[in-house]
Amino acid sequence: MTQILAPPEETLAERTRRLLGRRRLVFVGLMGAGKSAIGRLVAQNLGLPFIDTDNEIERVSRMTISELFAAYGEAEFRALETRVIKRLLRGGPKVVSTGGGAFINDRTRAQIERGGLSIWLKADLDTLWERVNKRDHRPLLKTENPRSTLEKLMNDRYPIYARADITVHSRNERKETVAADVMQAVVSHFQNKQDQP
Numbered sequence: 001m002t003q004i005l006a007p008p009e010e011t012l013a014e015r016t017r018r019l020l021g022r023r024r025l026v027f028v029g030l031m032g033a034g035k036s037a038i039g040r041l042v043a044q045n046l047g048l049p050f051i052d053t054d055n056e057i058e059r060v061s062r063m064t065i066s067e068l069f070a071a072y073g074e075a076e077f078r079a080l081e082t083r084v085i086k087r088l089l090r091g092g093p094k095v096v097s098t099g100g101g102a103f104i105n106d107r108t109r110a111q112i113e114r115g116g117l118s119i120w121l122k123a124d125l126d127t128l129w130e131r132v133n134k135r136d137h138r139p140l141l142k143t144e145n146p147r148s149t150l151e152k153l154m155n156d157r158y159p160i161y162a163r164a165d166i167t168v169h170s171r172n173e174r175k176e177t178v179a180a181d182v183m184q185a186v187v188s189h190f191q192n193k194q195d196q197p
Helices: 012-020 035-044 052-060 063-090 104-116 126-134 147-161 175-195
Strands: 024-028 050-052 095-097 115-124 166-169
Touching: 012 035, 012 175, 024 035, 024 052, 035 050, 035 095, 035 175, 050 052, 052 063, 052 095, 063 104, 104 115, 115 147, 115 175, 126 147, 166 175
Parallel strands: 024 095, 024 115, 050 095, 115 166
Antiparallel strands: none
């Protein structure tokens, strides 16, 4: 008599990957929220390619983000960012980390909404400031009072980031903990959709 074995229990990463299907996972949020660090880790867990849009913009333009802002201004930078993100959201499943202003742009946000599942990494001001204050490469923070500027960006942008499909709190925890929170949030998102009549 042959015995039928029960299928092995799925890991959180396996379940997340199965539920995602062909979708792209797109991280949005303010600078310092951990979009690249957490996005890269989630991509590794899911066995998917990871792309940072800022790195991709620097690669195609052969300029740093700061140089692009200085040479062409924010409006031209946003237009380039929109084109790059549109291209990145084609093809198969992947994990994409976007720059802080990408989701704020109406055209780029519409592309993300059509082409991916958006995850807002939400952090409080103290956490963000502690992270961004260590390095001097943020064009939007080259002001007289950068912490005040960061706070204003939060006030302006958080209501728009809140339109993302999923919100996960980014905090001073191990990256692995926040990455697991992201995967659990994706699983819950799809479970909630299935439970709706």
